[in-house]
Amino acid sequence: xxxxxxxxxxxxxxxxxxxxxxxxxxxxxxxxxxxxxxxxxxxxxxxxxxxxxxxxxxxxxxxxxxxxxxxxxxxxxxxxxxxxxxxxxxxxxxxxxxxxxxxxxxxxxxxxxxxxxxxxxxxxxxxxxxxxxxxxxxxxxxxxxxxxxxxxxxxxxxxxxxxxxxxxxxxxxxxxxxxxxxxxxxxxxxxxxxxxxxxxxxxxxxxxxxxxxxxxxxxxxxxxxxxxxxxxxxxxxxxxxxxxxxxxxxxxxxxxxxxxxxxxxxxxxxxxxxxxxxxxxxxxxxxxxxxx
Numbered sequence: 293x294x295x296x297x298x299x300x301x302x303x304x305x306x307x308x309x310x311x312x313x314x315x316x317x318x319x320x321x322x323x324x325x326x327x328x329x330x331x332x333x334x335x336x337x338x339x340x341x342x343x344x345x346x347x348x349x350x351x352x353x354x355x356x357x358x359x360x361x362x363x364x365x366x367x368x369x370x371x372x373x374x375x376x377x378x379x380x381x382x383x384x385x386x387x388x389x390x391x392x393x394x395x396x397x398x399x400x401x402x403x404x405x406x407x408x409x410x411x412x413x414x415x416x417x418x419x420x421x422x423x424x425x426x427x428x429x430x431x432x433x434x435x436x437x438x439x440x441x442x443x444x445x446x447x448x449x450x451x452x453x454x455x456x457x458x459x460x461x462x463x464x465x466x467x468x469x470x471x472x473x474x475x476x477x478x479x480x481x482x483x484x485x486x487x488x489x490x491x492x493x494x495x496x497x498x499x500x501x502x503x504x505x506x507x508x509x510x511x512x513x514x515x516x517x518x519x520x521x522x523x524x525x526x527x528x529x530x531x532x533x534x535x536x537x538x539x540x541x542x543x544x545x546x547x548x549x550x551x552x553x554x555x556x557x558x559x560x561x562x563x564x565x566x567x568x569x570x571x572x573x574x575x576x577x578x579x580x581x582x583x584x
Contacts, residue, residue, distance in 0.1 A: 362415045381500050384422035387556040393434030410453045428556035429469025429530030436474035447490045466491035469530045527553045
């Protein structure tokens with residue numbers, strides 16, 4: 293079975309703007325547009341109505357930025373066709389949505405960011421029509437810091453943003469990330485249980501003849517998996533497994549023998565000498581490591 297994957301990065305750090313930043317950007321563009329228009333066009337009361345033209349321009353700008361831009365960008369996304377193959381299994385990857393927390397952001401920033409995530413995700417779902425949606429960790433920006441009441445509110449917001457009430461549970465996979473259960477903080481059993489209680493998904497998900505296998509580098513855990521040659525095994529992880537290989541990476545590669553590994557982004561600072569990434573290679577059938 294062939295798999296088509298569209299990875300969409302929903303990172304609030306890249307797309308979330310404050311009120312002042314949006315206002316300044318809009319004001320600069322409007323001033324530039326107005327100056328250029330005055331130079332090129334000779335306005336007369338008979339042919340042009342400037343007080344009417346400015347509101348129309350403002351409305352057009354807002355309509356494009358808030359509605360039309362999602363449609364325009366979706367036209368540039370990769371096609372979901374794969375040659376003459378008709379029966380495909382499509383997977384949508386959502387990396388680090390990180391919905392904003394209540395302690396560090398204003399209500400307007402949370403509202404604006406939630407709306408952006410909701411519309412971007414809806415556009416991605418319409419385009420991909422996924423058979424499976426995988427959330428690759430870092431679901432909440434302050435999940436590991438929240439008390440139970442805050443966590444429940446974050447979860448309700450997450451469900452509303454990604455329309456989880458309308459997506460079958462069998463079509464979603466949730467991985468815990470640094471901001472969900474802690475990285476710099478101690479990863480407690482309470483944080484792990486709370487995440488599993490709210491975001492329930494199997495550690496091994498079957499899709500046609502494909503096994504989607506969750507591994508957790510933070511907790512150094514991986515599930516048992518059949519090494520049946522009839523299955524194509526894809527490992528999914530919040531943290532990259534091959535950027536800085538260790539004993540856990542070797543354990544995953546030799547124990548699960550994945551045909552592919554999909555990971556979200558890593559926030560670890562790297563020095564220039566670390567830019568040459570070290571990677572394992574080995575025999576998928578035997579699990580024997582050939583080179584490092």
